[in-house]
Amino acid sequence: MNNQHLGNNSNNPVHSLKLPAQTNDQEISDNEDKKNKRSPNDINMIKSIKQLETTELDLHSPRFQKACVSLGIPLRDCVKKRKEHFMEKGLADDIVELRLKHFQNRQIDLLNRILEERRKLKNREILHDKLQIQTNQNKTQGQSFYSPQNNHTANPNSRAAQLYGSVKSPMGKIGMTSQSHLDNKRFASTSKMQLSDSQQYHRFNSPPNLRGSFDDQWSFEQDKIQKLKSKKVFKAQMIIDLEHLKLMKDRQYESRLKEMEKKFKEEEMFRKELKDKHEMKLTSVKGKNEQIQKELEYQSRILLERAQKDMRSKQEKHDMLERQRFEELKRREEEFERKRQKIEQMKRDQEQEDLRAVETNLQQFEYKIKESQDKHAYQLQRVISEARLRNTIQSEKVNKWKEDQQRQELEELHQVYKNEEKYMKKMQKIAKSTQDLHQKIREKKLMKQEKQNHNKKVEDGEIECKLKAIMQKFKHAEENKEKEHDIALKHELRRLKEEDRKKERERQKRLDNQRKRKILKKTRETQSQIEFYKISEQELQKKRVQETVKTMIDLKNMFSTVQTVLQAKNLPIKEKSKILRDHSLEIKPQFIEKKKKKDENDLK
Incomplete structure (x- = not known):
């Protein structure tokens, strides 16, 4: 019987139970110890963007994935991205750089959080392993207390038997299992074991096997003292481990504060760099604007000089033409005077002969003079209008006009030789009229020239106004571009912050869902545990009643046998x-x- 009980205790399911998560973590730690290689995830923290680019983390390691799940961070946020990922068509380089820097800083923060959570998980696993080893040692030390080989139940009326019975009671055993931090499966296995132990206990506590001695009491008290000592050692070890964890947390908090300060300094430096870049761009744009303004002023000056040169050349040509005309008129007047004198001399000779011919010729001459006057006015107007556009055509027309005039004058001279005094008077009138007409034409030309100069000044003023308006528009456009660029940067920063807030809300939502699932799981486990506890207590109550009845029957039989023996x-x-x-x-x-x-x- 004792051997059987010892065998049952050696195959006790309480000592052989292991959680699946513990076994996995122990297998991982064993594999890591076997390989003797440091994991790439065993780094304290990522301090800079350069370190982020050089480090290659193992994203598929189970501990890293557990840390991500516990923080509610998806694995896709831990994957690195290059600059090409943020580039878009028509997007400025500053916005691309801003997106990349923001993503890298956020990724550094996330990875540092995950690494810190991973270290916590690792420390918890190490502490759990230590606690498990300690509890296993305590169980091996207290196994003699649970096993019946010490014969604590020799005397049912003794203090040792009563204590043994209280220890063997299901409530006492349930309390022991709760102190060992085991899960529900372990609790179920312990309760089953308790039922088997209680049956064995009643077999050993049956009247034929009841024995008691002082040695049993002494060994029981020694086991009790040893158990209390092991509990005190375990509590002290727990306190030391907790203090060590507290120190580690304080150090991590200090390092995190330093990281935050460094990050804040880096952000300030980044903002200063952006500000310096922006100021450099502003200065370069201002320099470009000034250069463009100077070039435009230089071009406008050149255009004005060219226009002035053209006007001067045209004015000089016009003055030359006027001088030539005046000289031609003077020459004609002189020739006319010479011809007149000749005509006067010829007139005296042919006065009477050509009176009738002169009358007819005078009529023809008047008609021709009218035609010549009309032609002359038409030619002058045409020459003036065409002189504005083409100087070459004007010179050709002037030459043509001169030739026509010369021909007409030659014809007139031929006719004048035959005219009388009336013809001379009329010719004088015609000369006076031509002088008046020439003066009128000259006055008209001067008026037109003044109008042209006035129009030119007006046009120059309009051109200057247009140039100023263009320059102002250009300045406004440059200022608007800078403002739009600043607005785009601010909008991008706002959008990135909004994305961060959205991701943080999603992370909090995932964490809340995880907590809810854990709470539901715990409630289900507690409900199942309570139900199992109720069922086990009912079964134990039934067994107690059955065993008490059995003991009463055994005692009755024993008393009857004693009476028969005495008889x-x-x-x-x-x-x-x-x-x-x-x-x-x-x-x-x-x-x-x-x-x-x-x-x-x-x-x-």
């Missing part, structure tokens, strides 16, 4: 042995021999 005390041996056999008892042969010797002595 058969004075009877002969054969009858006594018969009575004892009927009650499943036997008399030892030594006792029979002693009795025979005693009877013989009495007879003697």
Whole structure:
């Protein structure tokens, strides 16, 4: 019986139980110890963008994934991205750089959080392993207390048997299992074991096996003291581990504060760099604007100089033409005077002969003069209008006009030789009229020139106004571009911050869902545990009742056998042995021999 009980304790499911998560972590730690290689995730923290670019983390390691799940961070946020990922068509380089820097800073923060959570998980696993080793040691030390080989139940009325019974009670065993931090499966296995132990206990506590001694009490008290010592050692170790964890947390908090300060300084430096870049761009744009303004002023100056040169050349050509015309008119007047004198001389000779011819010629001459005057006015107007556009055409027309005039004058001269005094008077009138007409034409030309100069000044003023308006528009456009660029940067920063807030809300939502799932799981486990506890308590109550009934029957049988033995005390041996056999008892042969010797002595 004792051997069987020892065998049952050696195959106790409480000592052989292991959680699946523990086994996985222990297998991982064993594999890591076997490989003797440091994991790429075993780094304290990522301090800079350069370190982020150089480090290659193992994103598929189970501990890293556990840390991500516990923080509610998806693995896709831990994947690195290059600059090409943020580039878009028509997007400025500053915005691309801003997106990249923001993503890298956020990724550094996330990875540092995950690495810190991973270290916490690792420390918890190490502490859990230590606690498990300590509890296993305590169980191996206290196994003698649970096993019946020390014969604590020898005397049912003794203090040791009562204590043993209280320890063997299901409530005591349930309390012990709760102190060992095991899960629900372990609790179920312990409760099953308790049922089997209680049955064995009642078998050992049956009247034929009841024995008691002072040694049993002494060993029980020693085991109790040893157990208390192991508990105190375990508590002290727990306090030391907790203090060590507290120190580690304080150090991590200090390092995190330093990281935050460094990050804040880096952000300030980044902002200063952006500001310096922006100022450099502003200065470069201002320099470009000034250069463009100077170039435009230089071009406008060149255009004005060219226009002035053209006007001067045109004015000089016009003055030359005017001088040539005046010279031509003077020459004509002189020729006319010479011809007039000749005509006067010829007139005196041919006065009477050509009176009739002169009258007819005068009529023709008047008609021709009118035609010539009309032609002359038409030619002048055409020359003036075409002189504005093409100087070459004007010169050709002037030459043509001169040739026509020369031909007409030659014809007139031929006719004048035949004219009389009336013809000379009319010619004088015509000369005066031509002078008046020439003066009028000259005045008209001067008026037109003044109008042209005035129009030119007006056009120059309009051109200057247009140039100023263009420059102002250009300045406004540059300022608007800078403002739009600043607005785009601010908008991008706002959008990135909004994305961060959205991701943080999603992370919090995931964490809340995880907490809810854990709470639901715990409630289900507690409900199942309570139900199992109720069922086990009912079964234990039934077993207690059955065992009490059994013990009462055994005690009754024992008292009846004792009474029969006392009654058969004075009877002969054969009858006594018969009575004892009927009650499943036997008399030892030594006792029979002693009795025979005693009877013989009495007879003697």
